[in-house]
Amino acid sequence: MILYGREVADKMSEEILNEVKELKDKGIEPKLAIVRVGRNESDLSYERGAIKRAEKLGIKVEVFELQEDIKTDDLVGCIERINNDKLIHGILLFRPLPKHIDENHIKNAINPIKDIDCINPINVAKVMEGDKTGFAPCTPSAVVEILKHYNIDIKGKNVVVIGRSMVVGKPLSMLLLNEDATVTICHSKTQNLKEVTKNADILIVAIGRAKFINREYVSNKTTVIDVGINVDSVGNLCGDVDFDDVKELVKDITPVPGGVGAVTNTVLFKNLVKACKMQMGY
Ligand SMILES: Nc1nc2c(c(=O)[nH]1)N[C@@H](CN(C=O)c1ccc(C(=O)N[C@@H](CCC(=O)O)C(=O)O)cc1)CN2
Numbered sequence: 001m002i003l004y005g006r007e008v009a010d011k012m013s014e015e016i017l018n019e020v021k022e023l024k025d026k027g028i029e030p031k032l033a034i035v036r037v038g039r040n041e042s043d044l045s046y047e048r049g050a051i052k053r054a055e056k057l058g059i060k061v062e063v064f065e066l067q068e069d070i071k072t073d074d075l076v077g078c079i080e081r082i083n084n085d086k087l088i089h090g091i092l093l094f095r096p097l098p099k100h101i102d103e104n105h106i107k108n109a110i111n112p113i114k115d116i117d118c119i120n121p122i123n124v125a126k127v128m129e130g131d132k133t134g135f136a137p138c139t140p141s142a143v144v145e146i147l148k149h150y151n152i153d154i155k156g157k158n159v160v161v162i163g164r165s166m167v168v169g170k171p172l173s174m175l176l177l178n179e180d181a182t183v184t185i186c187h188s189k190t191q192n193l194k195e196v197t198k199n200a201d202i203l204i205v206a207i208g209r210a211k212f213i214n215r216e217y218v219s220n221k222t223t224v225i226d227v228g229i230n231v232d233s234v235g236n237l238c239g240d241v242d243f244d245d246v247k248e249l250v251k252d253i254t255p256v257p258g259g260v261g262a263v264t265n266t267v268l269f270k271n272l273v274k275a276c277k278m279q280m281g282y
Contacts, residue, residue: 001150002247003225003254005142005262008149009053012266016057019273023280024058030276031060032116032268033082035093037075037101038068042208042229043094045237045257049265050092057269062088072102076109083111089276090116092138092268095167113278116271118171127171130178135271140172142263143204143225144179146254152202152223155180160197162186162213162240163206168227172204193217211242215249223252227260 023030034050036043047063054061064078075097082088091114097103112122118137126134147154159181163169173183186196188207197203197217203224205213210230218224228240239256247253254260 001252003146003150003223003252003259005146005254005259008146009262009266011149012145012263012270013053013057016266016269016273019277020058023273023276026280028276028280029060029087030090030269030272031062031088032272033062033064033085033088033091035064035066035075035078035082035091037066037070037094037097040094041231045229045261046094046265049257049261050268053265053269059269059272068098070101072100072105075101075106079106079109083109083114088114089279090114090268090272092117093119095119096165114275116268116275124166124171127174130174135275136175137167137171138267138271139168139206139227139260139264140175141267141271142260143172143227144175145263145267146225146260147202147223150252152252154202156182157201158182158184158199159202159204160184160186160200161204161206162190162193162197163204163208163227165206168206172206198222205240207240209240210238211240211245213241214245215242218246218250220249220251222250224250224254225260226254226256229256229261 082091091110107119110120112120115123116135118135123134127136159176161169161173164185164187173185176183194217198219200222203222206227226239226241230238232238237257
């Protein structure tokens with residue numbers, strides 16, 4: 001089965017639309033700030049998806065486009081201005097940031113109550129503890145939303161996550177553990193990767209290498225969730241999984257685009273509405 005993210009996103013959007021309407025009836029306009037440093041293709045794709053989704057939901061978005069060589073202090077200054085702007089309720093800062101930026105400084109600068117993609121260590125700790133009063137990061141949450149929407153059993157299942165970033169792999173593993181999955185985290189140094197992945201009930205791929213996973217890594221019992229967003233040699237978006245090579249073989253698979261990304265940008269607005277309500281004392 002093809003697991004279409006757009007179907008999940010449209011279902012979630014019905015609920016978000018109602019909440020946005022309730023807020024607007026009270027005179028509150030939820031607003032998102034997107035902070036982008038440079039012009040990374042994956043970030044631009046996320047930005048396009050988020051802006052389209054915001055239009056459908058009637059939510060305002062302001063993009064802060066910053067130069068690739070911006071200094072850490074200037075980026076902190078931008079974040080502080082957003083923290084202090086009462087008309088902005090949530091911040092999405094694209095990551096990874098350029099190497100010269102002191103990421104620790106940045107993480108702590110984001111006000112936890114506006115930190116809707118879970119960058120501040122206070123929200124990261126809440127994810128570790130299974131405490132739902134903070135914000136879980138959008139892409140990992142999107143993966144869980146897709147599995148739940150399509151009634152794919154997580155409890156007790158053998159879930160293999162390839163990737164150990166703080167944006168996807170690590171927090172996703174915690175969210176899955178909180179759902180009682182048996183989680184194996186793999187990465188570039190994992191030995192016998194194919195043997196590990198072939199045994200997975202659910203294989204989640206977030207390694208940032210176009211079409212890396214082919215039929216040698218999967219079996220007919222595998223549900224494949226492709227988190228990757230890459231640009232191929234002719235300029236088309238593609239995932240970390242070679243979709244055409246594995247689609248007939250596996251049990252289920254998400255496409256790219258129209259898979260995890262479409263849900264990620266919807267979770268973003270679910271979190272924004274939650275942040276807006278928290279800031280307004282609801
Ligand atoms: N702070 C973060 N920065 C970045 C993240 C992240 O999760 N948090 N992720 C990547 C980008 N990313 C997923 O990993 C991503 C890319 C694209 C989309 C999206 O909305 N895609 C749509 C639209 C596609 C298009 O029109 O180009 C889709 O797939 O249908 C969401 C997430 C980088 N930075």
